[in-house]
Amino acid sequence: MTITFADLTTMRVGGPVGRLRVPETTPQLVEILRESRGSDDPLLVMGGGSNLVVGDIGWHGTVVKVASSEFDIQGDQVTAAAGAVWDDVVSASLDEGLAGLEALSGIPGSAGGTPVQNVGAFGTVTADVLESLTVYDRQTDCLERWSPDRCGFGSHRQSVFKRSGRWVVVDVTFRLRRASQSRSIEYVDLAKKLDIEVGGTAPPSDVRDAVLELRRSRGMVLDPEDHDTWSVGSFFVNPVLTHVPDSAAGCPRYFDVKGTKLPAAWLIEHAGFPRGYGREWGNGTVALSSRHALAVTNRGGATAADVMKFAAHVRDGVEAHFGIRLGPECDLVNCSF
Ligand SMILES: Cc1cc2nc3c(=O)[nH]c(=O)nc-3n(C[C@H](O)[C@H](O)[C@H](O)COP(=O)(O)OP(=O)(O)OC[C@H]3O[C@@H](n4cnc5c(N)ncnc54)[C@H](O)[C@@H]3O)c2cc1C
DSSP: OOOBHHHHSSSOOOOBEEEEEOOOSHHHHHHHHHHHHTOOSOEEEESSSSSEEEOTTOEEEEEEEOOOOOEEEETTEEEEETTSBHHHHHHHHHHTTEESSGGGTTOOSBTTHHHHHTOEETTEEHHHHEEEEEEEETTTTEEEEEOGGGSOOOSTTOOTTTTOSSEEEEEEEEEOEEOSSOSOOOOHHHHHHHTSOTTOOOOHHHHHHHHHHHHHHTTOSOOTTOGGGSSOSOOBOOOEESSOOGGGTTSOOEEETTEEEOOHHHHHHHTTOOTTTTTTSTTSSEEEOSSOTTOEEEOSSOOHHHHHHHHHHHHHHHHHHHSOOOOBSSEEESOOO
């Protein structure tokens, strides 16, 4: 049976995989990466496929789906192999009485994927809690221990790993706190859900429950029965501008090291694309999530080409309305819009 990226990604689109390797331990992963160095066969490394859209032509080379799932908690640190299911790591660390990852509950994908995208939610990003990581350098054939300052975290969702092809994350260590209370909750909806003031704290397991509830209400927890979750989460990145045009004067603004960050969801909705938009558009296989305007979703039977065409339509509409061009937050391989 031919395996396709529709089988391996949460957007459930994309063509055939040339050759699939699924290392279940870190030594197996490193061995496969070493073997690949001398080969002309192009290599694509992936974890849970929750931030990846691959074109309908697929990938003719080797795909390494990292499935090394072990993790270990020592003192106030948790070290997870790159293929560990992220939410299992979060849940286990909380069970051990460690606070720090609770706001990142329910995010799909692998532990190794978190530094690639500097994954974040509800005011916490990976960079805040990352202690160190092991990286395999495909150029030098070396395994190196990196501190977070080498990762190139800066502006929203950036890192040196994104589309590098050179460095593969092999394991990740997080520095947590043995604490009965979370850090202060600055995110209004989360504070409301916890019934506390903004700036207050709560038991980390309560924060996890509230985060999961909020995420479910937004279609942001994977559920095979729920097409609003057949997505990559946020499809478009929040734009960071040095100058906000007058057309977007009413848009909320947030500080970013590179300028002013605007919420792409607001721009999309105010450009005339409400939640659920697109059911009558095209052939009905793709639409915005009915619970979150930033998620492009597969309503069943979509192709990568359908997704790209729809994303271009939304991007162009936002640009025509505000003069602001949205780009993808997810990784696009052999497809573009
Ligand atoms: C419903 C839903 C909700 C989401 N919510 C959020 C959210 O709240 N916040 C957020 O930040 N993201 C969110 N995402 C996006 C996604 O879950 C994260 O980006 C996640 O960390 C991706 O991990 P993954 O293992 O699935 O990566 P994949 O999709 O498999 O890969 C993504 C990219 O990372 C690279 N990569 C993967 N593993 C490695 C590795 N070990 N070494 C080097 N490169 C690697 C791949 O080559 C690819 O370029 C959401 C996605 C979905 C579907």
